Amino acid sequence: MTSEVFRIAGDLEVRRLGFGAMHLPTESGPDRENSLAVARRAVELGVTLIDTAYMYGGGSNEELLAEALYPYPEELLVTTKIGLERRGPAGEWELDGRPEVLRGQVDNALRRLRVERVELLQLHRIDPKTPLADQMGALRELREAGKIGRIGLSEVTVDELREAQEVVEIASVQNRYNLLDREHEPVLAVCEQEGIAFLPWRTVAWGKSGADAEVAAVAAELDATPTQVALAWLLGHSPVMLPIPGTARLAHLEENVAASGLELSAGQRARLDGLAGVA
Template identity: 65%
Template structure:
């Protein structure tokens, strides 16, 4: 099977379909570890990755700052996508929703400063704030887009109904939900994205690295002369033309393995076998 190699987010922002999730990269007081994390980000670009995903939540801005240190000035074809809508707190899980329009404005300005950008080409709402009406949250991002600070607007962890509510207010360019071969809870959201031409960026795209434990996946990997991780990424690329996986790692070896999935070509029979793996069998 031959899958498209690129996707135009929002209809015009072309990226290669296998991106990089930078979540695990952090500045480190140990100089050797810090340099290693910088090297991973730089190697991703060397390997042809043109979409890197980050967020304020990832180290409360530290991840964004590390990417700027590693990659600024950015290559012309590189898209740094980030996320807002969450603030740090010392209670509970360590974070809280922050979808108030005034706060979102401040968060975008902070992200622009940390990333050393004048405009964020893809800005995603990390979580919908249940205390703020959806039109108010996405409306604030629409206003920022109209002011030129944001290029395109995305959502994360939403239902198909919530996506539709947001689309009634502004064009949605991407959705980032948990999704992989073994976890297809958000299949209805993927179908809604397909219908609207919205990019679907699955996080945890390789089932937390557990795919090799599944006999069928291991068998296809052996047949394809690939690793199980590469096979499940190849399945995602074949499964829908709007899927843009963003696997993450702190290892250059694993990064190169992930990007190598671009070269894996599944036969129709192999794809069908993988597609029958029970979606309810989460690792």
């Protein structure tokens, strides 16, 4: 039986199956009302970890979550990401990890989320044009100022994680990872060794898991969906794994959350482990 909870940085307890808010429409109208309902339903179902980012709508996703959930339940963690900025006439997103930019983005996130401190803030991507030590140093200073509780990274290699750790403690890593895509297994291994939370995104291979015959077979054996099998596999694969599947549909949300109660047998897990050549 896998544990349902994890303590990020050793003290911030969340249920391991979270919710990614990226797909929630934020424009006014029926779609926005549905997004508000989905966010509220996630909390009703016991989700205590919700992931957003400045990049998701240029902050509108953060504002949506605040409208839906503020004042936040005491046990709820809303984590956001910074480190990209819109540039040029087309408003294209570009990496920007300059300390002054990061400081401004944190202040704006606090305002949009209606909080005085972001308990977990992640650098959305490392900016190669800015020394990593400067980026991490800025986040460390923001933590010392009380605006950040804990610091995380996204889409990093083992070497980048190690370099960042030389400047500040890293509480989480958010990398692309799922049953059929385990490129970042070495990063997950380091996180597991050191108790760092690993928040996989693209958790169900954009819905492609069901196309795999083995996944479909295990789902049929358990009277579950392929998506649920993929999420259950993630939860059982590592104790530091905190999947954050996203959806804008209530039915899919409920399907995802129910995956936390799905138990794979040792034989089923071995069959799934072999899909990406991982023993």
